[in-house]
Amino acid sequence: MKILIVAETKESALRKTSFELLSQASELGSSDITALLIGKGVASLAPQLGHYGASQVLVAEHDLLEHYTTEGYTYAVKQAIDSLQPDLVLFAASANGKDLAPRLSARLDAGLVSDALELKHDGSKFVAVRPLFAGKAYANVSIASSPALVSMRPNVVSVKPADASRSAEVSNLDVSGLSADMIRAKVTSVEQSGAGKLDVAEADIVVSGGRGLKGPENFNLIENLAEVLGAATGASRAVVDAGWRPHGEQVGQTGKTVSPTLYVACAISGAMQHMAGMSSSKYIVAINTDAEAPIFKVATYGLVADAFEVLPELTEKLKAAKG
Amino acid sequence: MDIIVCLKQVPDTTTVIQIDPSGKEIVRDGITNIVSPYDEYAIEEALNLRDANGDGAVTVLTVGPASAKDALRSGLAMGADSAIHVITDESPLGLDSLATAKLITKALEGKSFDILFMGRQAIDDDAMQMGSLVAELLDIPQITTVIKLEVNGKAVKAHRTIEGGIQVVEAQLPILMTAQKGLNTPRYPSMKGILKAKKKPVEEIQASSMGIDLSPKVIIESMTMPPARPAGRIVGSVDELVKALTEEIKVV
Ligand SMILES: Cc1cc2nc3c(=O)[nH]c(=O)nc-3n(C[C@H](O)[C@H](O)[C@H](O)COP(=O)(O)OP(=O)(O)OC[C@H]3O[C@@H](n4cnc5c(N)ncnc54)[C@H](O)[C@@H]3O)c2cc1C
Ligand SMILES: Nc1ncnc2c1ncn2[C@@H]1O[C@H](COP(=O)(O)O)[C@@H](O)[C@H]1O
DSSP: OEEEEEOOEETTEEOHHHHHHHHHHHHTTOSEEEEEEEESSOGGGHHHHHHTTOSEEEEEEOGGGSSOOHHHHHHHHHHHHHHHOOSEEEEEOSHHHHHHHHHHHHHHTOOEEEEESEEEEOSSSEEEEEEEGGGTEEEEEEEOSSSEEEEEOTTSSOOOOOOTTOOOEEEEOOOTTOOGGGOOSEEEEEEESSTTOOOTTTOSEEEEEOGGGOSGGGGHHHHHHHHHHTOEEEEOHHHHHTTSSOGGGBBSTTSBOOOOSEEEEESOOOOHHHHTTTTTOSEEEEEESOTTOGGGGTOSEEEESOHHHHHHHHHHHHHHHHO | OOEEEEOOEEEOTTOOOOBOTTSSSBOOTTOOEEEOHHHHHHHHHHHHHHHHHSSOOEEEEEEEOGGGHHHHHHHHHHTOSEEEEEEOSSOTTTSOHHHHHHHHHHHTTTOOOSEEEEESOOTTTOOOOHHHHHHHHHTOOEEEEEEEEEEETTEEEEEEEETTEEEEEEEESSEEEEEOTTSOOOOOOOHHHHHHHTTSOEEEEEGGGSOOOOOOSEEEEEEEOOOOOOOOEEESSHHHHHHIIIIISOOO
8 A cells, every 4th residue: 555645844844743644544554655745945854753653754845835835735746646656545624634635536536535533445445534524423434545645633643753763855846847826826924923832723732711800801811721731722702703713713613623632621611613613622721600501511621710810820730830 | 896705605603513314414404694704705805996996896606506696696785797507406415526616617608807715714624725727727826815806907915824924925916815814804785785695696507517527536435523522620729720730631
């Protein structure tokens, strides 16, 4: 079984999703795993892909590939698929992966399963589990095309430890045919919000605040706890719509879907549309004054208390516990 | 400026989902259907662009069963000028994304547009595929998950969200874009809009007559309910919570 994984980088480093894809590929029992590394000046990252399980790394280096663009990256992945003829191509269901993978699905006329939670091979075809209706149901799907394309939801596959003794064969992919006119939608700048600020969608711990916090000035309680935990900050739609928090923080059906190890919901009632975005978190902590709040139904640990009283105490005590 | 908006009829966000005995569909009886929320951002943006431009028309298009006509009427009531209904016999989950994309592409044949708008995702299949699929089949550029947009003449400048930030993307019309929350605040249809919608033209096309192979490449074999979450417990104090986090689940 030949597998191609499309690695993702951010600020000259490999993103964790790339290692998740490599772990998923080896879990399928394949030993023929090629990682595609796309960018400008990214070749130095190739050995690390080997440590995480790639048997081969293809490096697609080009000035025009410095930033992600749909058409530039589609061209590069298509080149790799043409040269390798893989049975399976794995993408991360990240912002860019979700933009890219379907473009390839149409170009190759190949089936794509997006946002998969699990992936197996049943001896004759690839079968995956993916959520429908915001996770209220799961579908077991099979893919009737070769290659099969799958984007995996970030944070669901656990990463196998790196082994520095493993090395991949590294070669260059020919992307010399790429020219500026092929990229019709051009990326003119990339703006990161707040240096080092974690995004809710990729953080391992998320601390979210809701309307019960009464005003934007009180979100320092959320930020302080997030800082101690090394967490990203999230929000309910009620507080985003009120203008207290930026859109990028909204968790839920019309915001982001998150699957962190720990999700802390503070003064959030737990409306169906909010839970749609966070109920697949491994552990959930809920802090709410209302013992009947629906959020407690999904909470691993619930604390019926006033967030204004307990958040400072919790932050201090966790800080002390961390030493 | 001529704009086409693809919209999908989906169960309301508060629907309790139950799996149909076939295992390949959900129970549709008694469900309240809505226009997928992200598509409303697309319609709103299209109407604003049309009105700011002073000319052109907004057409709403859907691929779906007979009942999906209601979704088109909602789009018309918001202010779209005309509608196209590609009528399918398949149940909504029976068509996969690629087959639907081919139907949309075929239905657009011979129709000119400056912008083709879609929603970021349809909240039933949550596939997030249609924008890229159709843009590729039509061989036009795409900008997905747009939260800010400027169109000047033929020039498009859009902000799309990525993890932890935004990308600024520039392109020329014609283009496909997918809309998301933050782009605008969708209007509610007025009474007058609802009445007017009844008289607006709806073109109907039978999917089965379009000569497209609709057999899915991604096949739903079965559906299951998500695994129940392990039971949790109420803790009595901050100390107990700290202990749980540090000693039981050891995430801190
Ligand atoms: C189409 C659609 C899409 C939607 N999408 C989303 C989405 O993506 N994300 C989302 O979040 N919502 C979404 N919603 C909105 C959702 O229905 C709820 O309105 C929203 O989640 C409520 O936010 P909240 O929990 O912050 O506020 P509320 O429901 O008002 O809850 C506030 C909670 O704070 C508690 N509280 C009050 N004071 C304190 C205190 N001092 N200490 C502790 N607790 C306190 C209260 O007991 C209450 O439970 C959507 C709705 C629709 C119709
Ligand atoms: N059957 C359909 N008819 C019309 N538009 C659709 C259909 N399915 C999806 N779309 C459009 O594509 C977007 C993304 O859908 P999806 O890829 O299914 O998540 C939706 O928000 C709609 O704008």
